Amino acid sequence: MKKIVIISDFDGTITKKDSLVQILDRFAGPAWRDIARLIRNGRLGTRIGLKREFALCRVTKKQFVEFILENTALDPAFKDFLEFCKRNRIAFLVVSGGFTLNIETVFNKFGITGVPYYANRVTFNGDRVRLRFPYKDKRCKACSLCKAPYIRKFKKRGYFTVYIGDSVTDRCPGKIADLVFAKLGLAEYCAAKGINYIPYNTFGRVKKIISGYLKEP
Numbered sequence: 001m002k003k004i005v006i007i008s009d010f011d012g013t014i015t016k017k018d019s020l021v022q023i024l025d026r027f028a029g030p031a032w033r034d035i036a037r038l039i040r041n042g043r044l045g046t047r048i049g050l051k052r053e054f055a056l057c058r059v060t061k062k063q064f065v066e067f068i069l070e071n072t073a074l075d076p077a078f079k080d081f082l083e084f085c086k087r088n089r090i091a092f093l094v095v096s097g098g099f100t101l102n103i104e105t106v107f108n109k110f111g112i113t114g115v116p117y118y119a120n121r122v123t124f125n126g127d128r129v130r131l132r133f134p135y136k137d138k139r140c141k142a143c144s145l146c147k148a149p150y151i152r153k154f155k156k157r158g159y160f161t162v163y164i165g166d167s168v169t170d171r172c173p174g175k176i177a178d179l180v181f182a183k184l185g186l187a188e189y190c191a192a193k194g195i196n197y198i199p200y201n202t203f204g205r206v207k208k209i210i211s212g213y214l215k216e217p
């Protein structure tokens with residue numbers, strides 16, 4: 001069996017709900033939903049789209065962090081899944097089209113350590129939000145942080161690549177990973193594009209399927 005890497009989305013995959021959606025629903029006007037529709041339809045990339053959505057937000061850093069602490073829950077099987085990866089020497093990392101602040105806040109809240117993660121940055125000026133995209137990839141016009149290069153990098157190093165996601169920013173890696181776990185919008189996208197995927201609801205299902213792979217000769 002090859003070395004395995006599992007690359008996971010964060011919002012709506014590790015957390016039960018997408019924390020960006022929750023924040024926009026609470027702190028931006030309803031118009032952000034129109035922008036989200038353009039992104040889903042491929043009319044707008046996620047970098048410009050996210051910028052426009054968060055330009056509608058009025059939220060201080062304190063409110064932002066408090067809101068995440070109060071309103072996010074983990075996939076119930078996630079911590080057990082991390083232990084499973086450790087036990088089996090499976091590399092696990094998080095690549096998110098959201099923000100590092102959300103990931104840090106949630107990982108701190110639930111005592112999760114030692115998981116590498118990559119995401120965009122958010123800074124605050126009073127109640128105005130600014131976004132930065134340090135991992136922007138010139139080759140992809142669609143993404144604020146394209147996750148496909150992470151899959152490619154591990155493939156080159158001989159890994160069997162697994163991707164887990166739920167939404168728009170998971171499309172690029174979903175197209176090229178060796179094995180894709182998809183739910184919601186990503187599952188719809190894969191079905192429409194004829195991309196093979198395994199439906200999942202929680203990390204419990206992912207663990208079960210990967211365990212099967214480990215037993216193969």
Ligand SMILES: [Mg+2]
Pocket residue numbers: 009010011012013018165166167
């Ligand atoms: Mg997501």
Ligand SMILES: [Zn+2]
Pocket residue numbers: 140141142143145146147148172
């Ligand atoms: Zn991309």
